[in-house]
Amino acid sequence: DxxxxxxxxxxxxxxxxxxxxxxxxxxxxxxxSWYQQVLGQGPQFIFQYYEKEERGRGNFPDxxxxxxxxNYSSELNVNALLLGDSALYLCASSLGDRExxxxxxxxxxxxx
Amino acid sequence: xxxxxxSLFLSVREGDSSVINCTYTDxxxxxxxxxxxxxxxxxxxxxxxxxxxxMKQDQRLTVLLNKxxxxxxxxxxxxxxxxxxxxxxxxxxxxGTYKYIFGTGxxxxxxx
Numbered sequence: 001d002x003x004x005x006x007x008x009x010x011x012x013x014x015x016x017x018x019x020x021x022x023x024x025x026x027x028x029x030x031x032x033s034w035y036q037q038v039l040g041q042g043p044q045f046i047f048q049y050y051e052k053e054e055r056g057r058g059n060f061p062d063x064x065x066x067x068x069x070x071n072y073s074s075e076l077n078v079n080a081l082l083l084g085d086s087a088l089y090l091c092a093s094s095l096g097d098r099e100x101x102x103x104x105x106x107x108x109x110x111x112x
Numbered sequence: 113x114x115x116x117x118x119s120l121f122l123s124v125r126e127g128d129s130s131v132i133n134c135t136y137t138d139x140x141x142x143x144x145x146x147x148x149x150x151x152x153x154x155x156x157x158x159x160x161x162x163x164x165x166x167m168k169q170d171q172r173l174t175v176l177l178n179k180x181x182x183x184x185x186x187x188x189x190x191x192x193x194x195x196x197x198x199x200x201x202x203x204x205x206x207x208g209t210y211k212y213i214f215g216t217g218x219x220x221x222x223x224x
Contacts, residue, residue: 004154033211042116042200042214043155056210090154097210100145103155 002027004093004104012110013081021076021107025093031055032074033101034066037088049074050097078109086111116203116215123221130188132218134201137182141203144177145212146186149198158186158199188220196222 005024013019025032031050035043045058049068063079072093078085088108092101117135124130136144142163147155161168161175161184168175174187184201198219202212 035212035214040216042202042216043212045205045211045213048210050210056205058211092155098142098204100143100157100160101212102157103147105154 004091004102006089006091006104006107008107009105010108010110012112014112015081015083017081017111018077018079019081019109021078021089021091021109023074023076023091023093023104025072025074025091026102029093029095029102030072031094031097031099032068032072033092033094034074034076035090035092035103036060037090037106039087043090046076048097055097081111083111085109116201116213118199118201118215118218120216121219121221123223124191125223126191126193128191130186130191130195130220130222132186132188132199132201132220134184134186134215135182136184136201136203136213138203138205138213139179139182141205143204144175144184145202146173146175147200147202147214149200149217151197155200191220191222193222193224196220 033048034046037043047066048056052068068074088106092103145160146158172189198217202214205211
């Protein structure tokens with residue numbers, strides 16, 4: 001069975017630009033969560049979606065937004081990129097909103 | 113506050129046992145998790161323990177939970193060079209939230 005997939009693998013943007021990251025959950029999983037992992041740190045929670053509704057939001061500015069589609073895939077959008085947004089963005093899926101989360105390989109975003 | 117603490121580094125010889133420790137803050141956490149991250153990769157779920165359990169064993173992995181002291185440990189028996197990675201513990205967020213709170217990770221180096 002395919003695991004969580006994310007695209008693109010790597011991305012380079014400049015300050016002020018906008019970026020969209022994509023995630024496809026494990027088949028049958030209805031919940032998707034997004035995390036930001038800065039080099040040398042543990043992942044920080046950004047959002048969780050379950051059945052297309054936002055279930056949780058971390059301490060991130062409004063420049064970060066997300067949505068979940070009817071097929072349970074998800075997009076994370078970041079506007080007005082800052083240098084500090086450079087990180088590995090991880091998507092995790094779970095059967096339900098409180099089940100164990102399985103992570104994808106991540107998207108490495110570099111902001112110049 | 114929300115703070116999961118781990119020691120930064122651990123070095124062991126191949127064939128020895130490794131013990132990675134973690135302290136967490138939220139006594140209401142329902143589950144506690146251990147993830148493994150290899151260089152440039154996402155997080156791999158290793159095991160998890162329900163908060164009303166003291167111990168869980170899964171092949172070479174043993175998880176011990178001391179709820180009174182909010183202390184979690186992961187023991188890897190017969191450690192192999194392929195076990196070299198960063199290990200993260202995570203707790204579920206405060207009741208009513210759906211996020212995971214991760215520690216800073218312990219880098220395990222296995223010496224041949």
